[in-house]
Amino acid sequence: MAATTRRRTAAEGEHFDPQVPGIDYGVLDRLVGYGVRRAQLAIHEDFIAALAPWNITPPRFSALVVIARNPGLKLSLLAQILGIARSGGVLLVDALQEMGYVERRASEADRRAWGLGLTEAGRRELKAITAAVSAHDRRMSRMLDEAEKAQLVGLLKRVAGVPI
Amino acid sequence: MAATTRRRTAAEGEHFDPQVPGIDYGVLDRLVGYGVRRAQLAIHEDFIAALAPWNITPPRFSALVVIARNPGLKLSLLAQILGIARSGGVLLVDALQEMGYVERRASEADRRAWGLGLTEAGRRELKAITAAVSAHDRRMSRMLDEAEKAQLVGLLKRVAGVPI
DNA sequence: TATTGTTATACTCTATAACTATA
């Protein structure tokens, strides 16, 4: 207790302050891009803290969900879905495989490709991981009611260019 | 012309596909966090392409705007505003200084600190840069009318935790 | 004692390019 006073900056233990008092953010306050970036910073910080027990990052969670819902997925298609290069997909799958969550299965249709799938442990842990992510997501959107949340998700899809 | 067919993945020339056809995104489609992440990927890609003539990235733009609107800003406060460590702030200011946009001025109040400011070239270029960023932002939100855009910005602020 | 800026160092994520085996 009563330990020495720790210096803290945004990146050194204290959390991201989306609006530092007394600072004029100028045009940033009116840009959709900065709004998305600022929300992303806050969300990412909480995600990492909440999922630390599993060592799961946002792209790792996305990969687990997509593999779970699309069994036999090719590695190159996974990379395309996540918006990363194939080489990055290899490293991502390597990590999830070392964690025991994902396995590379021989693809019957194409002998060049793998069919990705969750292991039994992967399926089990994904349930707990998804529960933690859902709790995190509810925490981040606690200032919005259900209608506003749905509205936000819809607006973001249109910005991202998701087909209707 | 009629050059050899290029292989293209999401990261190799083609742009990020926010919803790959035939793929089940499961819970991702209903999470605010994934919506923000997906929009952020699309926005970041367009930002980098649009600002390539200036070699300006999102954090560099944020820094330029904040320095312009808050002359004499300390480097450590800039880092806090951007949500990065002080050491990262040093490298960021180094880059903007090498570009000739920012200068470190002696702070009259505190001899440990710098007072950051834009150079004449920085003020001039920031106008053009801001115009390019604004065009980019309008392009990303072209599917939204003004009311929807304002609504999105407001919802994102509440998610980020910006005080009312 | 604490803060400011700085440097050294390392880690993560991502990209490009080349390679092999298959198609």
Next chain:
DNA sequence: TATAGTTATAGAGTATAACAATA
């Protein structure tokens, strides 16, 4: 010829920790 996966390598961006100067 093109694609799937892999590897090697490099570059950004970020972090932590230590330091000198100053508060």
